[in-house]
Amino acid sequence: MTTVLLVDDQALLRMGFRLVIESTDDLDVVGEASDGASAIEQVAALAPDVVLMDIRMPRMDGIEATRRIVAEHPAVRVLVLTTFDVDEYAFAALRAGASGFLLKNARPDELLDAIRTVATGSSVVAPRVVRRMLDLFARHLPSGQPDDGDAAGDGLDPRLRALTPRELDVLRGIADGLSNAEIAERLVLSATTVKTHVGNVLAKLAVRDRVQAVIAAYECGLVEPGQGFRTR
Incomplete structure (x- = not known):
């Protein structure tokens, strides 16, 4: 119940x-x-x-x-x-x-x-809806995004540094509203591997689900509303 x-x-x-x-x-x-x-x-x-x-x-x-x-x-x-x-x-x-x-x-x-x-x-x-909302409203809301001059000098939010390069790719796919199968096709990986990466991304970002992962991608600066992903 x-x-x-x-x-x-x-x-x-x-x-x-x-x-x-x-x-x-x-x-x-x-x-x-x-x-x-x-x-x-x-x-x-x-x-x-x-x-x-x-x-x-x-x-x-x-x-x-x-x-x-x-x-x-x-x-x-x-x-x-x-x-x-x-x-x-x-x-x-x-x-x-x-x-x-x-x-x-x-x-x-x-x-x-x-x-x-x-x-x-x-x-x-759907994550795609969250991206649409980001494009419309995120510029008018505090992002909680840290300054670009971070200690590591790589421009990455500390939360993103915990992710491997492949996990960053998967996070980009999540933020783009892709399903696990679509991410697997984009990255030429198996669906099982992508599922594992998604779980790791959620755990490392300390977020509940894919929607929260999309929002975290924005807050960390990986996604810019209306402009897509930053090139790292």
């Missing part, structure tokens, strides 16, 4: 989500919250598997709540609710650690599939 916490400042929306979720045998709503601050308290008390998180709420918005929940409860997955498919607030939530975002007008089956997907540790947003 996958447990879900509903976070939205509109009671009618929470009721609708609850009815849909509790119509299944494998999902269960264990609590509700009307703002980010209450969501943090509920996560600590209930330890849900997935938090269905609204963004614009009173007291504390969903972005800050997501950041704190992910930091304090790494096993909890956050699925962000948004009104627009390309939304700077949704992108900020992904950077805060959300595992994906879902449109509020999604069909019931899409909602259920999204919850099940993030519960397994996967993402509900």
